[in-house]
Amino acid sequence: MPSIFFYLFSAMTLGFGLLVVTARNPVTSALSLAASFVGLAALFLGLDAYFIGTIQILVYAGAVMVLFLFIIMLLDIKAEEGKKPNLPAVIGGITLAVILALQITTVCSSFNNGAVKIKDAPLALQQAGEAAKLPTIANDLKAGVLPDTKLMGLTLFQKYGFHLQVVGLLLLVGTVGVVVLSKREKGVKDA
């Protein structure tokens, strides 16, 4: 995608991210987190990771954010108006963040592969050999479109089927955990 969009969406991501960190009101934070994630999703698309981008929007900007908002509402958490922010923590956070960013940037600057322009790493769809077994995928490739989702699915279910099961187990454990942690004591009503 044109670099203008890249800058736009990165600005969006980072800007809303900043808002998440700074907003006094949790609801604001949650919403701006969603926005930031949308920007992130756009960046994913820019990297030709259409499936991941979609997932990002669906799962994160969608489900997870709703979950957050729901909890915020449920516990109806007030904005931190009265309290002034914990100053040392703020200062510490900022310093660390700055230093970290600097460190990463330095590394990037010395990272020779990092200078590769995106057009120098073209997707040569024709010569996609191994992956192009499935007829549909083969067709898409001939048509010169990246069958991202199909390839993703192929990888997931062919290569990482086992891991998929593990993650499923994980989600189950998560569910059980949530039940265990939030079930109320029988009879007892707690505020």
Next chain:
Amino acid sequence: MSVFSVEIFLVVFGLALLCLEALVPTLTRRTLAGISIGGVALALVLFLFASKSGADLPAFVQPYHQLDTLAVFYKGFALVITLLVLWLTVESSAYLTKFTPGGNFSELFSLPILVCVGMMWMASAKDLITVFVSLELVTVSFYVLVAFARKSNLALEAGVKYLILGALSTGVLVYGIAWVYGATGALSFDGIGAALALPETSRTAALLGAAFLLSGLGFKVAAAPFQMWVPDVYQGAPIPVTVFLSVGSKAAGFVVLTRTVESFMATGSVIAAEVQGLLIVGGALTILLGSLPAMFQTSIKRLLAYSSISHAGYLLLALGAGSARFDLSSGGVVAFYLATYLPMTVLSFLVLAILRANGGGEDIQDFRGLARRSPVLALAMTLSLASLAGLPLTAGFMGKLFVFFGLVDQAAWGALTCAVIGAAVGFYYYFRAILVMYATDAQTAEPLKVATGTKAGAIVLAVVIVVIGVYPKPLQQLLAPVPVTVVAH
């Protein structure tokens, strides 16, 4: 029958147990405990046969799992510790009944089994994706387990702290994986090792990735400077969970760390020296940060937490300063050390649990007069503390000996000094507990009510400690580099 089928059996068994306790409310806790312990014990037996049989893994997991000596050892380790944890859960049921809503903690008999599976998969994982998913299976379950007794504010607080810091460390871990992948283009340990040996691999990028990755893992194994969560979480969590964390989770963390470090320090790796340096420096620091504050602790649980930090330090040193001079690779030494660490930790927590069950607290002073109240337990506890302190003729010494060998062999004098200081300070805080146990001015001298089975278990653990201490050969052979899965096909 292959080891993998044992794992599948455990998964099914765990899920079945979940359903069972959900669907059959009449099921008493005793039977539930019986079933789960029985199941895991069965799994352990099956596992022993499977590992002996030398049957290989099914083809479809072979790309992601290996069955080398370490893997087999750690899988067995996970099973054993799970078994012990379930037992401890039974022992500390009084506490759990008190602090769980409705006194219902039946999930504590099923979740550990799934955690166990996760650990077993971590033990044999061949690439970072497998590591990540199984690691997260373990971690997420631990979020639940730590906060399980949520009617106790401490447990809840521990849960929150573990959640936030754990999630943070996960983020660091993933970021590290990302960079390692970026630098090497590989996600499997072999691939990483191979790529690191190539000249064109970017050193700085690899180093950045390694730094983040090791930090993330360091958190799991309670290595400085990521140890700060350990005392709080160990103290707050229920005893069985604490044991599970300090032995099981630590072991799982170390097997991954071992694999990672082995790939980072593969022959010709461009970052080997840095990684080794980091391990040695971090190990020394961990020992100091673990043992020095321990001198001031009054809660046995917190004390043991700090001790587990300093032991993590020794483990890191073992990993970093392995010596090629004896039949144990540095990973082997780590495994050996953990094997010695298991019985002593479990034993000391067991005694603590028994005291709690008899109305005691977790303060050192609650051990006062134990020698009178139950000579056997006092002797067992003395042994385990001596072993933790690393006195010869107990299991704890052998591990320390190997570490010392490694350090001397690598001429890492600074780290050696720290190790000596840590051990010397250790004499102080472990012996404090011993002194209290034998003190004559106990308020209560009435004998402890200890079930025979419990007592027997304690004795067995004590015996194990001594046996490993005077006859380490079998254990060492278990870890000898020759793979267990020889021939067979």
Next chain:
Amino acid sequence: MPAQDAAPTLPSLLLLLPFFTALTILLGHKLLKNVSVFLSVASATICFVISVLLLHSQDSNPVLLPFISVGNFKIAIDALIDQQSRGMMLIVTSIGLLVHVFSLGYMKEDAGKVRFFGALSLFMFSMTGIVLAGNLVMMFIFWELVGLSSYLLIGHWFEKASAAEASKKAFLTNRIGDFGFMIGILMLFAANHGNVDFAGADGLRESFASGTLHHLAASQPAFMIAAALCLFMGAVGKSAQVPLHVWLPDAMEGPTPVSALIHAATMVAAGVFMLVRCAFVIEASPDAAQVIAWIGGITALVAALMATQQNDIKRVLAYSTLSQLGYMVMAVGLLAMQVGGHHHEAGPGHPAMFHLYTHAFFKAMLFLGSGAIIYACHHEQDMWKMGGLRKHMPVTFVTFAIGTASLMGIPYITSGFWSKEAILGLAFEVKGGSPFFWIGVLTAMLTAFYMTRLFVVAFFGKPRTDSAHHAVEAPIIMVLPLIILALLTLGSVPLAGLFEAMKPTHAEDHPTVVIASIVALAIGLFGGLFLYKGKDKDPLNIKLFANKFYVDEVYAVIVKVFQDAVAWIVAGLERLIVDGIMARLPAYLAARVGSAARILQGGHLQGYTFLLGLGVLLVVYVVVFVLPSVGH
């Protein structure tokens, strides 16, 4: 040879009999009360008989018992039988026997009688050991053992604080001497390649005559001087020479028979005996000999001066003993000077030994006499509280007179005269010996003076106290030894004929010497008579002498400083510095760091997250930016 076969049995009997007697008494004194007393006396008698038998045996050096043997290095308990040891043995056993007998009476009512006799036997054993010793280490062993027995006997009445202190003082002073003695032994041991025997092919004597040490003495005179003086230091302690003389007068706290046997006749003479045994060492280094002679001379003079102002009858005798020992030591030094580096056959007729013999008899008798007096006067020792005793105790009077005469050296009839002449003559002959000669003469005069004083004050005039008034002659068992000793004193010159060791060396004596000594005697004698005839209190009063030149006071200060001040300071510093640095500082640091590290565990989630982040940054910093530059 038959002599060799015969030899081991007799000496070993001589050595071990008293030992086992002592041991028996030690262990079984509860069971066999007075039996043990007679055991002790019996063993003394047997020993006497044996040493008489030995008189005519040939020289030999049999090994009695093994002691230490490592590789080629051997030290055994052996017996060196030669003229010197034969003579000394006779003195020791004969006087020992007499003292045993005397003690039967003297210690009759004493509660610790058994213990006393046990210690006596122990002493006999140790003394025999010294005399027989065939090597330096063995001599050192028994050297210390006589120290022990003297310690026990001085402290016999240990409830008395003064006795306890005196015994301690004696032992410690001797220890200081032995310190030097041991160094001397070590030096000879090292220089002679691990052989410290006297006799034998590569023994010391040969080695000095022609072997290694002979050359060493030539090449390394300093080493030899040091060795000789170190050995001498042992003698200084044992024979109570200046500056280690302070213990002997205090030793009079012990029962009088002990003073007679140990602190007059035998043990104190052991120093001289040892010096003569090791004469070859001293002779190898003339400078050392000079020093030794001076020490001896000074002791002789100073002690005599002190004696003139003592009132305790036993102390007078003690100081006279000191001064006579000074004579002997001086003689040793002088003879070595005369030999002047050239080796010569030591032993027969050494003037020092000669004086030792004669002195042993008459001084023992004087002490026993004083013992009889004290016994008679109900343990009164101040001579000014006596007087007129010649009527009450005639026998004692006569014998004491003989002893005094001999000590003064009444010409031609007393043994003391001959031996003193021998020494004075030697001093006269030796090149550069004139100062010693005059010291000798002066000492002789003083001797005559203070003995007259003692004699006059104690036996003439009227009884000054009623304890003296009611004094009666001691029982026969105590008088008998006196008589025998008196005979020996008179006869000890003719007796000398019995075996060469006692024969005076140089036949003719210079008229100057004789005249000088006679004049000295006369001055002293008449001066004493003139001053003290019929006096009730001491006309002259010289604080300096009465207070023994204040030596004890000075020593007391030194000891106090070292035992208390220095020790206290060192102890304080040790606690402060060593314990501080090695123990308390590390503990403190550990605690500090530990509690500092606890602050990290503040319990605040934000703090933890911050630390975690910081940790990550640090790790990144170290790994990415530090270690690569450090390299390996």
Next chain:
Amino acid sequence: MSVLEIVILLPIVAALAIWLGAPARATSVGSAILNLLIVLGLLFQFKSASAGGAGMAFESARVVLDNPAISFGVGADGVSLILALLTVLVTFAAVWQIASDKPAIYHIASLLIAGGGLGAFLSTDVFFIYAFHELALIPTFLMIGLYGHGEDSHRKAVAWKTTIYLGAGSLVLLAGLAWLVLEYSGGQKLTFDLNALRAQAASTPLPVEKQGLIFFVLLLGFGTLVSLFPLHSWAAPAYATAPTPVAMLHAGVLKKFGLYGLIRIALPLLPQGAQVEWVQQALLFMLLGNILVIGFVTIAQRSLDQVLGNSSVMHMGYIFLGIAAGTEIALQGAVLLMFAHGISIALLFALAGRMRNQLGTLELSKLGGLASHAPVFTLLFAFGAFASLGLPGLANFAGEVMVFLGAFGSNGGHALGPMQWTVILALWGVVMSAVYMLRAFRDIFQGSANAGLFMNDPAFSQRIPLILLAAALLIVGCCPWLLLDLLKSLSAAKVAVM
């Protein structure tokens, strides 16, 4: 199961039995006597069993680990046998004199310390030599911390100081041993077996400088356990505070472990190590600290337990002198001295303990005139006291004189090097020990009895162990060759210089 294994395990098993309820006194005394008899039996067989006393005897080994090769190997040469004899003698005396009203842990601790000592002395594997010594750490700690003299805070402090000091020392030692084993593994697999290590040392000796370094590390480690100046500040308070049996066993037996280690491990494996100039001079400096500094410190003490505690620190200096000299005579003297000092100090501590029980104080100023009440007691004490001030005829003298002779003659001839001057200064220490011992003896036993201080002689049954110790002093003192005959192995150890 070899006889030495029985000797080692007997006390430990007995201790366990008592902990699990066996009659304390009967069990401990019984096992002690049994052990005493066995060891005496071994002494008589030794010559025939060990090729005329030159080699090892009664050897046997059980492999415990392959690489690093560790095996529970036992065996005895003269040195270990003499120290084993010391151990069983002192153990017998120690457990016998434990009063019947004391808790069982007194017996348990004593037996464990004894077992540790025996194990350390009779093992032929560096690992177990080290390991068994540590067995005594906890019992000592507990006994001092719980049943020590003085008020609670004081004894706890002392217990901590002792334990951590010893613990740290043994850790340094462990590092040193690890280094040693690594250096001598000669490329192939590591071994802790002493004989194998000796073979290595003989075939491929290390460069002298490295030998010096390792020896120094070992010296620091072992030295701490033997209270080598300036690493000694744990010892005196520990012995002054510890309950009588522990004081007897620790000062008498266990303390000798460090010296044993130096003689048995350091000297044979690093023959030139001790002779490297800077090492030797450091050692000489330290041991003079022991003798002179601590000598003064001892003189400054005003209470018997302190005097004894410090004196036992001081006397270590002579043994170190023997080790520093490294000549055959000096070394054998050092071993003799170890035995002698063990017996004498144990005897003295036993008597001091009895005095403390009967009189309630050990302040010299408060005591006096006991000789008239308790002649036998006085006699026994005199044996101990005069032995420790080096009186001929009692065991210590033979050892000391051999050390002095051997050290002084170590470079042969007549040169007065640092070693010779050290010997001369050390000799002055003999005078010092006479000073404090005689003062103590005079203050306690001589003079007039203080009012209210009455103590009687021990009953005959209680005398037995004490008389045994005194007899040992006398016999060895008169016939040191009895023990020296067993020490051929030392001369075989090729450490002789002269």
Next chain:
Amino acid sequence: MVTLNHYLIVSGMLFALGLAGVIARRNIIIIYMCLEMMLSAANLTLVAFSRFRVTDGLPDYAAQSLVFFTITVAAAEVAVGLAIIVALYRAKQSVETESVTKLQG
């Protein structure tokens, strides 16, 4: 023209931003959001790398599947985490970090 570094730097900054929030905020829910931000930053890095490592003409989907798993796991974590936070709120009536400072030392 955009290079890999652009993405890396953006992700790095996002990661740092998240860390800053985690440290600076006292509201545990917001802390948790920031954690999610950090995870996503990591994901961005992964995707970027996978995109720039073209193997036979296609991006490396192994890395992308890791991203997929990360997202899933993150979701599970969020669920459990929020449950715990709810439990905390029930017990303490607060989701501020100040409410969890009992365990210390």
